[in-house]
Amino acid sequence: MMKLLVLNGPNLNLLGIREPNVYGRRTYRDLVNLIHRHARETGVFAAVAQSNYEGDLVTAIQWMYGRYDGLVINPAAYTHTSVALLDAVKGVGIPTVEVHISDVSKREDFRQVSYIRQAAVLTIAGHGFEGYLEAMDYLRENFGEVRR
Numbered sequence: 635m636m637k638l639l640v641l642n643g644p645n646l647n648l649l650g651i652r653e654p655n656v657y658g659r660r661t662y663r664d665l666v667n668l669i670h671r672h673a674r675e676t677g678v679f680a681a682v683a684q685s686n687y688e689g690d691l692v693t694a695i696q697w698m699y700g701r702y703d704g705l706v707i708n709p710a711a712y713t714h715t716s717v718a719l720l721d722a723v724k725g726v727g728i729p730t731v732e733v734h735i736s737d738v739s740k741r742e743d744f745r746q747v748s749y750i751r752q753a754a755v756l757t758i759a760g761h762g763f764e765g766y767l768e769a770m771d772y773l774r775e776n777f778g779e780v781r782r
């Protein structure tokens with residue numbers, strides 16, 4: 635079975651409370667449940683994690699090496715600042731899809747830069763929570779192996 639890690643960066647634990655006009659009213663727990671249900675329905679294993687700390691996210695990505703087959707990452711604000719996350723994804727060489735709940739292309743100038751993008755096989759932005767499910771499907775369809 636294909637093993638995916640869905641990794642969320644800072645403030646995404648506040649989903650449901652945080653700027654509902656931008657991120658909606660569904661909670662982080664709702665997101666985790668949605669991902670687990672989709673994993674069950676599509677026959678993949680998905681672990682879901684969140685951290686407010688850049689170093690924790692780097693460590694999680696390093697830990698995936700030799701253990702996981704794909705990464706779905708919403709680095710949140712670290713998208714726009716973190717060379718360390720980019721280097722981690724490049725370092726492990728695991729197929730990675732970048733996800734953003736909001737359409738960052740239509741937001742502030744400082745959100746127009748994404749460091750992780752150059753290491754991602756796909757970027758999905760502005761599709762809400764469903765973007766995570768699309769990312770999982772993309773990894774399964776393109777990097778899942780029939781023999782698994």
Ligand code: DQA
Pocket residue numbers: 644645646708709710711712713733734735736737738745
């Ligand atoms: C976000 C967009 C980022 O710019 C922001 O810092 C976030 C969430 C999104 O999912 O739309 O925290 O990654």
